[in-house]
Amino acid sequence: MSDTSIEKLAVIGAGNMGSGIAQKMATEGFDVTLVDLDDEKVQRGLEIIRTTLAEGVERKIFRPEQVEAIQSRIRGTADWSDLADVDLVVEAVFEDLDVKRNVFERLEQVCRPDAILATNTSSFLVSDLGDTAKHPERVLGLHYFYHPAKNRLVEVVPGKQTSEAATRAAWTVQELIGKTPIASADASGFVVNRFFVPWLNEAVRLLEEGVADIATIEWAAQKTFGVGMGPFELMNVTGVPIALHAATTLGEHFGPLYAPSDRLAEQVASGDPWPLDGEADEAKLQTVADRMLGVVFYVATALVDEGVSSIEDTDIGARVGLRWPKGPFELINRLGTAAALDLVKGVTARWELAVPKLLAEQATSGEPFHFELVRRTTRDGIATLTINRPDAMNALNEAVVGQLHEAFKAAAADDAVSGIVIAGAGKGFIAGADIRFFVRNLDAGDLDRIQSFTVDGHELLHDLSHCDKPVVARLHGLALGGGLELALACDRIVATPKAVVAFPETGIGIYPGLGGTQRTPRRVGTGLAKWLIYTGQMLPAEQALQIGLVDAVVPYERLDATIADMIATGIEDRQRGETPEPWQPLEELFDDHAVESLRSGGVEVDDEKLAKAAKKVRFKAPLALRIAEKLIDASARTELDAGLRMELDHLHEIFSTEDAYEGLSSLGRRRPEFKGR
Known part of the structure; x- marks a missing residue:
């Protein structure tokens, strides 16, 4: 900030x-x-x-x-x-x-x-x-x-x-x-190169020692770390001399483990790329994996021990910068801290190094490393709770919802805090719920876990909306689905011009289940709420401001000052105004026609823009649309709490449909084909 x-x-x-x-x-x-x-x-x-x-x-x-x-x-x-x-x-x-x-x-x-x-x-x-x-x-x-x-x-x-x-x-x-x-602290190699370069160097050492050939090391590294290119191909792409230079620099600062192997220097002197041909010897997988994991685990835990970075940023660095599916600490947790410690002891014994205290203590506890997915900072009496999953666009999962709720309750109970801000790290606010969570549990047939997660989300949003202190959503970048629903539970939403909001749920076979069908119509009316939810329309911040979906749009550099002023002056209850005239035809179109008529193409519209909006409904999931219509209509005649309970009541029904699995499992791969069942 x-x-x-x-x-x-x-x-x-x-x-x-x-x-x-x-x-x-x-x-x-x-x-x-x-x-x-x-x-x-x-x-x-x-x-x-x-x-x-x-x-x-x-x-x-x-x-x-x-x-x-x-x-x-x-x-x-x-x-x-x-x-x-x-x-x-x-x-x-x-x-x-x-x-x-x-x-x-x-x-x-x-x-x-x-x-x-x-x-x-x-x-x-x-x-x-x-x-x-x-x-x-x-x-x-x-x-x-x-x-x-x-x-x-x-x-x-x-x-x-x-x-x-x-x-x-x-x-x-x-x-x-x-x-x-x-x-990163100001230390040689900073964060990512500190463990990535030794990963490359260890691959060359395995070759140098005759443990395995290049083809085997490449295959084993790809399989162990889940990467598309192994260390030798990566060096060919980025430049073998760069690896030598980086290892030399790290070796000067941290000693022999980091120093380049002789074989790496020889390859640079030859001027040739690494030869990548040959067949992998699968019998050597464990030997190669143990060596390469051991080095990464040692360096990653050592740099966190030294205060160079956090476990969270170390793993983000690996996932974003190197495109590893899992960072070093996630890999440690997957293997188990005790087993990871054994691999690291092999490294420290060989190079006469001390075992990093961080790993030794974690292995003694028998617990996996804990990732802080929500950061709290307090400045001038304002507590900012930042969801820190930038490489996942801060998507909500069980851990995020749980940690955010605990952090929120602590801030709400803190007498030194006058207001609370909900923010997202990186380029977005919150891109909805973590779709992988839904797919995993649908595959496992565990609808109760999906229900429980959603109930927990409702409890979090209830506390946001009933807090005695002002709560402000700080929107920059995408606020989709559950992210927008979370923002709507706050007292105010302040956005930058680059913020974009949307409800994409009906396009992936479900409906907004964290209050979207209830809080949205109370903000913008049922007609515009139906338009947003039926179509999944991406709405830039300025347009969201026009219809009352957000409360202010300011340049990024004024975002925090605007929020601070808003909290300092107090936040009164919001009164919904009349829909601006340019938006009234759209509101009337979706208010006056049943969703089935819109979906089946039975509504004739002369206006080109309105016709385009109506056409979008045809590509959404029929069952999700019908439930969304029922819930939005109910919002006009029920209290908010009753409407929210209705959202929860339909969860098992929607997640049991073939359309829900089709929409969720196809996301990012292909256009879903909804069958209405």
Whole structure:
């Protein structure tokens, strides 16, 4: 979160990394200045961006007009004086400490004293640069991962003298450009490379020692870690010399375990990629898996022990930055802490290292590692509860609902807290309930667990809506399904212009079951509630404000101040106003016609936009639509609590349908085919 308005960005270095960072910033709406030593290098960087964007058009990621807009926001220059008015600069030149220090020296000459100066270094400490700066309080690390226009991870690394304000502002910018930031202390390798590079290095050691050949190690790593590419193929793709350089740097800081194997240096000297041919020897799976898991478990628990990062951010780093299905601590929990400790003892005995205290204590307890999925921060009397599952778009599952409820009750009971804010980490608020939870339990035939989860959700939302203290939903990015329902249970909803709300449930075979059919019509009326729920229409924040679904839309940099003012001045009971005139035809269409008429195409509409809205209903699940209609209609003649009980009463019915399984299990893979049964 930030109190600072950051509008103009710059990147130094127009190579692959720098151009990718600039492209991502411009894609998210920022004006960016791309700087290099001369016009030739600048033009090369701009050409890299043009090529990448053209590939995006071919893959239908971008439309041509979007590409034109992105490119218009990028200005290439070799004139460093053009940086005089930028708010944040990212240095992305090659890994040479003297060169980087020269860049920062020049930046201090041309940038404003309050401009934030960030380095994308992967080899050096932030303090190596900040300690020589005139204003070290504004110097920090922003370590992006390749390809920075596509990979969402960024490590935010304050140096020894970096101010809290600069760190907050830089973090805010990362969320605004669609990145998933994780926090790292200023230590060599930061978080992800600290365990990823030893993972690569251990694979080469296994080869060097004759334990297994490349084909076997590749196959075993893919199977053990659930990844698409093994360590040798990854090194071929990213560059074998980069692995050598990274291992050398880590070895200098942390000792022989991290230092590159001789075989890695030999491969770099040969100039050849690793040969990937051959058949895997499946008999060696366990041996390879144990070695590679042991190293990852040792390094991950050691870096958390040292305070470099948290277990949550370490795992987020693995899932987002490396695309591992499970992070190191999830893998430890899957194996068991005692078994993980045994693997780590094999590493520590071999390299004469101490077992990380964190793992030793956890194994002694016999319990798995606990993940804090809801963070609480309190500032000026306002408690902000942030759901921290950014790589899952903060989707609600049993653990999240339970932890959020406990955190909320603690904040509500805290006399030092004057108001409570519900927020989501990363680029979104809450993208609904975790669909995988529903599918797993449908496969297991456990509808009671789905019912229990939903009841727990209702109890949480009941407490949100009945709290004596103001409760505000802080919306940025997607607020879908259960996420929007949670927001509607709050006293107020404050959104940024990039917020988008929707009820996608009827498109996946179910209906909104956390109050969506009851609280929505009380906010916007039954007609617009039916339109939103029947169609799953994605509604931008400004339109949501027009119909009264959200209470305020403000720029991101004013989001927290607006919420604070709202809490300070007190929140009165909301009175629903009249539907704005432009929305009345849509309201009347859905109020005046039964859902079956809309679904069957039996409603003739002359207006093109209204006809398009009505047509969307035809592609939704028939049974879910009928129940939704019944529940929304009931909202007009029942008390809220009675309507909420009706939602729960129909859960078993809807989740028992073939349409529910079809919609939930096909999500993200194909368009569902609903049968009405």
